Amino acid sequence: MTENKSVVRPAIVGFLILALITGVIYTFVCTGIGQLLFNHKANGSIITGTGNGQEVQYGSEFLAQPFTDPKYLIGRPWNDGVPTNLNPVGNEQAALVQERIDWWHELDPENTADIPMELVTVGGSGYDPEITPAGAEYQVARIARERGIGEEKVREIITANTTDRAFGVLGEPTVNVLKVNLALDGIETE
Known part of the structure; x- marks a missing residue:
């Protein structure tokens, strides 16, 4: 039973860290770069x-x-x-x-x-x-x-x-x- 706990916990923590990096941090960085460098295009080129x-x-x-x-x-x-x-x-x-x-x-x-x-x-x-x-x-x-x-x-x-x-x-x-x-x-x- 303890062997399963030792594998599950790092997997969940790893998943949460990757989700945070790819789902939140990466998204905000790309959006920020787009707004700074390509503001007109990033906003739909209206x-x-x-x-x-x-x-x-x-x-x-x-x-x-x-x-x-x-x-x-x-x-x-x-x-x-x-x-x-x-x-x-x-x-x-x-x-x-x-x-x-x-x-x-x-x-x-x-x-x-x-x-x-x-x-x-x-x-x-x-x-x-x-x-x-x-x-x-x-x-x-x-x-x-x-x-x-x-x-x-x-x-x-x-x-x-x-x-x-x-x-x-x-x-x-x-x-x-x-x-x-x-x-x-x-x-x-x-």
Whole structure:
């Protein structure tokens, strides 16, 4: 009986110490480092601006918003419960892509250019906040026409909200859809 007590007590003490280290201390240290070094990102990268004399939160830089109005830049399709891992050459995926192609043609019948693939396929997360510059360029004429402004003005706004490759080599340039749409509406953000 005493042999069991000698094994159980150190096991329980060891468990409690490790639980304290990994569950409490580690969590507070990581949260503290995040708050000190990456405060904006650690708090959700919320895009804020001033409206009616008060600070307004418009959304996160890293989470898409559903824009479907023709006067806005429209991002990738939302997940909407559809699996993002469908067979890329399967009938179900082909039907979804065709449905989205039809939607784009209905939205902008004057645009005869090829629709960039990203505008008809869901991203891995299902809520991608960014599109490629090609996806944004595809929509420039429609946005300018709907808003009654020049295409160059729309391109300037898109360029101002385009992030280049990290360190000049990693990834691809991306356009933040929410930031572009806020700029199109004349909303100044922080």
